[in-house]
Amino acid sequence: MYTRYGKDLARGLGGDGIPVNVLTVPEGERAKGWPQLTDLCERLVAAGVTKDSVIAALGGGMVSNVVGLAAGLIYRGVRFVEIPTTMLNLTDGTLSNKQAINGALGKNQFGMYHAPLFIWADVAYLRGEPPRQHRSAIAEAVKNGLVHDAAWFERLERLLTPGLEAVREDLLGFCHEVVRSKLGILALDPGERQAGIILEYGHTVGHAVEFLTGGRLLHGEAVGIGMCAAARVAMKLGIAAPKCWSVSSTSCATASAARCGCRTS
Structure with a gap:
């Protein structure tokens, strides 16, 4: 660096x-x-x-x-x-x-x-980053839509449908939208003690996966797995309807998390 x-x-x-x-x-x-x-x-x-x-x-x-x-x-x-x-x-x-x-x-x-x-x-x-690093970041962007803004989630899903090309062609525009999606949540609770705690979605299991793998999985990949795990728990508790469970947790994290369907809203 x-x-x-x-x-x-x-x-x-x-x-x-x-x-x-x-x-x-x-x-x-x-x-x-x-x-x-x-x-x-x-x-x-x-x-x-x-x-x-x-x-x-x-x-x-x-x-x-x-x-x-x-x-x-x-x-x-x-x-x-x-x-x-x-x-x-x-x-x-x-x-x-x-x-x-x-x-x-x-x-x-x-x-x-x-x-x-x-x-x-x-x-x-960011232009020299490999696609895997960008997918890791996109998993966190998916989280912002899942927990706060369904319209952002749907736009992200459409944007990613062809692959990463649209993101990599407009890094400035994409990053600006992702930053806005998180700042909208942080503005409600900068200390993440009350409303802002929703940003931890997927991180309980995700952090454990990241820690236990010694960093072999990137943060966003681990959080993607954590979000799928959280969605499965929500389904078991009856607070979320099943959407798509044919996609494995690993695929959700490393391929295109926006397509997983593990949403709770």
Whole structure:
């Protein structure tokens, strides 16, 4: 990530007279824990971070989480900026202000709310992402429609019917719509304590699947499986009618979650 995007960013900031210290962190779900967080905090302090510093998190959701949590802990809070480089982080992860790491027994067990100064979201970073990463992000977009906006769900279903081509041809328009779909929910409950808790749909089982597979499944893939599991539970409880159970949970997560039919509304 540093070679691909970070060098140009650091060079641009330095060219404008802004002192820049570059620190890199390992990527991947397995690196999202206490050792990485402790190491980053110590390296930031050794690099001279102060209360007047601004820490920029350039990368996907794991990088944003670890860097955001470090920024919240150092000196009881240092300003930071998020620069998402994945569709999932741009359209979902950066919006909730939640920073967290995994514990030995589960995902996102330790964290805090620490909002960035701002989010620099540029879809140019997404153009090199493989289709699998985009499908992962789309699973979260499906969730927003399932829990809040049936019209958005139906539009997303029509958009995805031919495949990913329409999304990849208009990344800016698509990402803008996904961001709006989540912000509409967060506006009701930014702390996700009451109405906003619906955003956790599919995440109970999804987080367990993601944690137990050690990150081999992407977040959106695991959440897609979690949504199918939640829909099955809802059907068993009699609060949702069966729609389509011929599609496996894995197919729902990794192929086209919008076609699964595991909807509760």
